[in-house]
Amino acid sequence: MRIGVVAVQGDVREHLRALGRLGIEAVPVLKPVHLEGVKGLVFPGGESTAIWRLLKWSGLVEPIEELHREGIPIFGTCAGMVLLAKEIVNWPERFFGFIDIAVERNASGRQVDSFETELEVKAIGRVPAVFIRAPYIRRVGPGVEILAEHEGAPVMAREGRVLVASFHPELTDDLRVYELFLKMCA
Amino acid sequence: MRKGTYRVKTGFAEMFKGGVIMDVTTPEQARIAEEAGAVAVMALERVPADIRKQGGVARMADPKRIKEIMKAVSIPVMAKCRIGHIAEARILEALGVDFIDESEVLTPADPFNHIDKWQFKVPFVCGCRDLGEAARRIAEGAAMIRTKGEAGTGNVVEAVRHMRILNDQIRRLRDMSRAELVSYAKELGAPVEVLEMIQELGRLPVVNFAAGGIATPADAALMRMLGADGVFVGSGIFKSEDPEKRARAIVLATAHYDDPELLAEVSEDLGEPMPGIAIEEIPQEQLMQYR
Helix, strand or coil, rough: CCCEEEEEEEEHHHHHHHHHHHCCEEEEEHHEEECCCCCEEEEECCCCHHHHHHHHHHHCHHHHHHHHHCCEEEEEHHHHHHHEEEEEECCEEEEEEEEEEEEECCCCCCHHHHEEEEEEECCCCEEEEEEEEEEEEEEECCCCEEEEEECEEEEEEEHHHEEEEEHHHHHHCHHHHHHHHHHHCC | CCCCCCCHHHHHHHHCCCCCCEEEEEHHHHHHHHHCCCEEEEEECCCCHHHHCCCCCCCCCCCHHHHHHHHHCCCCCCEEECCHHHHHHHHHHHHHCCEEEECCCCCCHHHHHCCHHHHHHEEEEEEEHHHHHHHHHHCCCEEEEEEEECCCCCCHHHHHHHHHHHHHHHHHHHHCCCCHHHHHHHHHHHCCHHHHHHHHHCCCCCCEEEECCCCCCCHHHHHHHCCCCCCECHHHHHHCHHHHHHHHHHHHHHHHHCHHHHHHHCCCCCCCCCCCHHHCCCCHCCCCCCC
């Protein structure tokens, strides 16, 4: 199975490595031709404003929207979650809007407040979670399933074929969040 | 819940990869950088080209300036402290800057030591000219490395020199036996444990950007081709004729460094770049890289 990782900016290498460890053919996506034949797409951590601009200037926004319409599963971590959310409460732009949630950018604060912890994730159990200037979910639509919370704020959610997490499973050795996503892609 | 761990610090640096970090001196410049797709800004009072021209002692920026820039943008804000200046670093940490650059561009404060960066919650980036310097900074707790180049010159040759040297030394280290590694550690003035880690990984254990002299999209692409995870652009953007256009072109070139057609397209009609300086014209004692 081939999974694409959006590779214009961010911690692409970590996502490629995590998928590779699960025996998946993971391909970096820098231009539209790289999306051919992918059965799933991952948005990495990074800066959402930078990734969005690069996607726009690289002609990738429409091909990714087309992929979404075709029903290809999409997973976003941190900045990836911001890019996939329908609404951003503290930022004037809206990006892809594939999942009916409102997120607050940098909700966990500046870098000195970034942290690691353990989370209880539905259907998985306890997973290590690294939060870096992390976005939190402030509103969820009726079709959205909350998969994990931290101090009362939803930090992982799924709607249909779109999965999002505020934290970075790619920075840990625990691959169960990827396994959950790969099940959606199968 | 654990804050300020090494994983949280180095993990943050991983998020910058493929990106451009731009020097800015005002909130307006910071907004231009954010709009052009910068992954972070470096809040300064003067860009390196002006520090070089004006001489004197270069210090940490006024906290007021840094706070204004932090308020102006949503992307991470970095700031520089002098080498070894623990108090400036504590002030920057208290302000809530996202990353501290313990930088040779400012006038060094401690002739003997760098800061013990393990004592801080905020992550640090430090410059290096070779593997020994990189390994010492990592041993002191740096969460990110950048090759130094020669800041404020608009001349990429020193950035290339430092990246070439670093790559060559890592390549040699890879094939060394334990005994060879220990004597190489002595030669480089580098801690054995850090070299062992680098040998095992085949690269530095932290993100490595290029800095010092990058002035064009092609310069940025070159540094990526040589293995830099991303680039710092200091004077290169806001000392050029059309900062908006150049900033965006450098962002695109950094991401798509192996796409020559795109590089040709974004390099077109950018207006005048910053004026450059030949390294030989700079008196030895004014070179920042040896600090």
